Amino acid sequence: DVKVTQSSRYLVKRTGEKVFLECVQDMDHENMFWYRQDPGLGLRLIYFSYDVKMKEKGDIPEGYSVSREKKERFSLILESASTNQTSMYLCASSTTRGVRRQYFGPGTRLTVL
Amino acid sequence: AQSVTQLDSQVPVFEEAPVELRCNYSSSVSVYLFWYVQYPNQGLQLLLKYLSGSTLVKGINGFEAEFNKSQTSFHLRKPSVHISDTAEYFCAVRANSNSGYALNFGKGTSLLVTP
Numbered sequence: 001d002v003k004v005t006q007s008s009r010y011l012v013k014r015t016g017e018k019v020f021l022e023c024v025q026d027m028d029h030e031n032m033f034w035y036r037q038d039p040g041l042g043l044r045l046i047y048f049s050y051d052v053k054m055k056e057k058g059d060i061p062e063g064y065s066v067s068r069e070k071k072e073r074f075s076l077i078l079e080s081a082s083t084n085q086t087s088m089y090l091c092a093s094s095t096t097r098g099v100r101r102q103y104f105g106p107g108t109r110l111t112v113l
Numbered sequence: 114a115q116s117v118t119q120l121d122s123q124v125p126v127f128e129e130a131p132v133e134l135r136c137n138y139s140s141s142v143s144v145y146l147f148w149y150v151q152y153p154n155q156g157l158q159l160l161l162k163y164l165s166g167s168t169l170v171k172g173i174n175g176f177e178a179e180f181n182k183s184q185t186s187f188h189l190r191k192p193s194v195h196i197s198d199t200a201e202y203f204c205a206v207r208a209n210s211n212s213g214y215a216l217n218f219g220k221g222t223s224l225l226v227t228p
Contacts, residue, residue, distance in 0.1 A: 004156070033215060035218075040122065040220060042119075042203060042218045042219055042220035042221045043157075043203065043218040043221075044218075045215050058215065090156060092157075099145060099162065099164055100207070101147075101159060101162065102157075102159075104157040105156050106155055106156045107155070107156050
């Protein structure tokens, strides 16, 4: 069965802290994605990666960075968390073939105080 | 670039009534279209997808959607909803090409089913 896992369901951090959100997929997918979900704004793409060590900016990359050292793992990094980064973060993965359907993790709800 | 507009942010409906969630897309190229559902405190699950061929697409949990190229729409329907259908529904689009990676999502429609 397809599985995308995220390291935490809920996370509370303080302004200025460095935050790591981890995502792991077990489907040998080439593509991985980080989205941010906010009420009334839907899902917005932060970054995606189409291969190990490869990354592309999405629609809202400011304040974020990513790391993909292994195929199965894609990390989202908030270098210095701010209150406007309080949100739900969703990770997804897909193959590069055919439809490239995306499979989503359960999400991490991050609160920055 | 492709974009999606979900015309209703909230849709309240009584149990066993029919429902339609509206989605319009914009694209200059052929597209793939998707509907995802997000139940409370969960990630997104794929409901159904349109790739090509028949314009009426059937998905899980009794949902179906119709692709209308002339109206650039992909509305989601269910003839009789259940309380358990209460969730957030997202329409998404991607270019039908080898260069496209990411999906473009609509802002979501919150379906609230009451007894």
